[in-house]
Amino acid sequence: MFWKVWSSRLNLPIPRPLKSSEKFNVSPGDKNVYLLSHMNSQCAKIFETLINSVSYQKNVKSANLKTEWEALNNSYLNTNKWVHRRFAEHADDLQINEMYEMLNLSFPPPNFFDFTIGSHLKSEIKKNFIDFLREEELIEGRYVDKYEADL
Incomplete structure (x- = not known):
């Protein structure tokens, strides 16, 4: 249906399928997604702690930590999610299980995907x-x- 609409609206032929059936944006399984959500939550909590830390924020105003803070503030919350996502996509079962054990997680509860x-x-x-x-x-x-x- 998508290609039919696309073709008629743009007056272009329907594209031929790719010869490769390789997926480029793989959806991780439920267990991996649950782990991903916990890793993202941890990083958000860590960064929130730095933002709210009176002692760290006081030190950030000094020249030696100002550059560090700018680098963290500009990159940390953007890059960590990519690292976590790629881990969730590409880690093998043993690595996923090790991370579950490290974070003391069990399989996602039945209502995890409810929102x-x-x-x-x-x-x-x-x-x-x-x-x-x-x-x-x-x-x-x-x-x-x-x-x-x-x-």
Whole structure:
């Protein structure tokens, strides 16, 4: 359906499939995603502690730590997530299990993937995605209805 719409809207032929079926953005399994969430939480907590640390922030104002703080502030929260993501994607079972043991984790609880979104975000999704699909008739209405019902 995607390529059919793409082809008709842009007046271009449907692209031929790639010869390789290699995935470029692999989704880690549930166990790996749970580990990833804990690693990200730890780093956020570590950085939050530095931001709120009176003694560290006092020392940051001195010349010898100012450069360090600027480097941490500009890079830490951006790069650590990539390191964690790649670990979750590429670590083997033994390495994942070792990290689970190190962090004292057990398998994700059944409700780990349950989440809710706020009314403002729901409204934005409806306005900018669902209503757009409906108005432009890019896909069958029954799918748009399902997206809206599931929202």
